[in-house]
Amino acid sequence: MKRQGFQFKQFFVEHQDCAMKVGTDSIMLGSWVTCPTCNNDIAPQQFLDIGTGSGLLAIMLAQKSPAHTCITGIDIDSDAIGQAKRNMADCPWSEKLDAQQTSLQSFQKRKVEQKFTLIISNPPYFNSPILSEEKHTQKRVQARQTSELTHQSLLNNVAQLLADNGMFYCVLPSDVCEAFIDYANTIGLQLIKQLTAYSKPNTPALRELLAFGFEARALCTDSLTIYTENHQYSADYKALCKDYYLNF
Template identity: 30%
Template sequence: MANPYFQFKQFTVYHDRCSMKVTTDACLFGAWVAHELHAASSPKYEILDIGSGSGLLSLMLAQSINGHIEGIELQDSDYLQSLENVAQSPYAERIQIFKGDALTFPYAKKYDVVISNPPFYEKDLRSDSSGKNIAHHDDGLKLDALVKLIQKVLQPSGTFYLLFPAKRIQEIKREIAISHLCINKMVSVRQTEKHTHFRFLLKGSFYETPLQQEEIVIKTDNNYTDAFVRLLQPYYLYL
């Protein structure tokens, strides 16, 4: 039986009732975003987590970043479990999770930072679970609609961060360009040096800058690489 929770150094994420479980690539994404925001040195951020699921990304950012985080989650089970995860964390006063459709939610402001680990597999085989189809496929949130939403809720000087599978990178590039947004940094991710890229971490804004391209390899010789350890050490128990 799979473990119903994932224990981090400063908080715990229960995910047994969530459609999207805690995964290595999601943890890497959260740690990378926190690292990027920390380097930007803003005194305080207003952050939106679109499709917040278990609350994983919101909790990771709350540990490392000074700011207020709002998550929006469509599915009842994920929403309720994320409320519990946030309430049991040290960051309950800085995170709010809302139940609703991200596309129609009545946002009261624009955000300095928008993050999302969106549905991945628009044309792949579906699960028998409607919840998993919403979480893993874009049954609930299409890619073009996500990018238009980011354009709508992002501050003119803000940044957005997305996690995507390598197979859809050309599609996300096209949608971002159509919406007059720009990709400023792109990090390709491989499981090992022997594997092909399977994820991309994207950073973007309204402003065009020279594109920064980097790579992260998760493991070598069955051990986490130095680059992975540097990012995840503040979070993982045994790093």
């Protein structure tokens, strides 16, 4: 049987058991993240992927992170965690990776003393009731909506888990990011970097890639157009994702 998924330069991600498939948002986010350097004389750095799904973002971090890094992916969906575990085991950096079925809230309560130098998430982004009784559709809506994990709850838990010098990266639709940034500021998370993504030239902003930290710094902003007018990947998008896309 042909595997269902996405072939990257150095790994393959199966996603048939996941509500949310491999997509542009996560590939952009994982490519955009800058991993902190690691001093091998200290304890391994801890990274966290919230809502790991297929494990894609965790594996992307594993590819670019220092050798002494431990990356945990968490998700509430048992099927997704099973898929993530298999994808992690099959990738070249399996020793760095772990997947756990748990809610962020429960994970935070168990990890009160543990701090993460990097946290990443492609979080739920709209408020919507689950209307369909069909299992897969329900799971996809649950993966995309905020009823199980509101943005405020996400940020509150991130603030508890993030190290003092750590960074939190996420991607959101442009029309919801202002409220997200405003709330983050009220709990001490300062916006440090922002990349605005457009689908094509002369179209409204589509996504915002955001990076937060506790240490206030000058805000660094940039923009990116994903496709040309002819619906080909743009040179900027290829440059961003060249370490991962097979044909870039």
